[in-house]
Amino acid sequence: MSGHSKWHNIQAKKGKVDAKRGKIFTKIGKEIAIAAKNGGANPDANPRLRDVIAKAKANNMPKDSIERAIKKASGELASVNYDEIIYEGYGAAGVAMVVEVLTDNKNRSAGNVRHLFDKCGGNLGASGCVGWMFNKKGQIVIERTESMDEEEIMMVALDAGAEDFNAEEEVFEVITEMANFGTVREALEEQGFEFLSAEITMIPDNNVEVDMEVAAKIQKLVDLLEDDDDVQNVYHNAEFPEEFEE
Structure with a gap:
């Protein structure tokens, strides 16, 4: 769940998801429960819940696990108050x-995050120190096959309100404004497209090229945080x- 839109980063992320599927399901389950608790358990009336369910499906989360997480929202989480916090550094x-x-x-989260930044040669900063470098966007990634018509996919996405469309060697990537993410995703789903990923993400304005040594340090920090x-x-x-590999 890190990095930007280049396929080797997406591929690395997918590999991590496969290796840590149980933990990923737990995290998505928490997102589903929070969305259901805050906006109701009916996806038709809760856009945030629909978006998280799409993310769950893209990660191959079983349908019964998704339904279980929704049902838990009014029970198990009723007495638990989760804070959504963004750390920058x-x-x-x-x-x-x-x-x-x-x-x-x-306190536990702040201490853990700070410790991991320090351990990996980084430092936790004040709120707002780097957030301005990123934009919250919808990102949909579709695995490319020989039978796919690039122009057709692009037109479906753009007609539905997508902001950008990128055709890479192994995938098609669709970028949307947050407000249009659900509409674009549903338009592509109706055409039968399946997603490698479909989620709200943070995309940097500019990427900074790093060497192999720095890449290894950043990846270590990402893995420890996740x-x-x-x-x-x-x-x-x-x-x-x-050529970087985890």
Whole structure:
């Protein structure tokens, strides 16, 4: 759940998701429950819940697990108050980083996040120190096959309100404004397209190219942060070398 839109970053993320599927399901389940608790358990009347369900499906979360998470919203989470917190800071070589957290203990989360930044040669900054470098957007990634018509997919996306369309060697990427994400996603779903990912994300205005050493340090910090149960998403503006592998 990190980085930007280049396919090797998306591919690396997908590999991590496959390796940590149980933890990913837990995090998405928490997002589903929070969305359902705040906006109701009916996806038709709750846009945020619809968006999170789409994210769950793109990560191959079982339907019964999704339904279970929704049902838990009015029960298990009724007495738990989660705070949504955004931490900002710098990784190795000054790479800008944003960390989204859902926590029932602010002190624990702040201490853990700060410790991991320090451990990996970075530092946690004040609120707003790097957030201005990122824009919250909808991002949909479709695996490219020989039978797909690039122009058709592009027109469906743009006609539905997409902001940008990128055709890369192995994937098509659709970028939307947050307000249009659900509409564009549903238009593509109606045409039978399946997604490698479909979520609200933070996209940097500009990526910063880094060498292999810095890439390894940033990836280590991302992995450690994502292993924390309170951390939902991690974003950065580093552009890893094409040959970088986790």
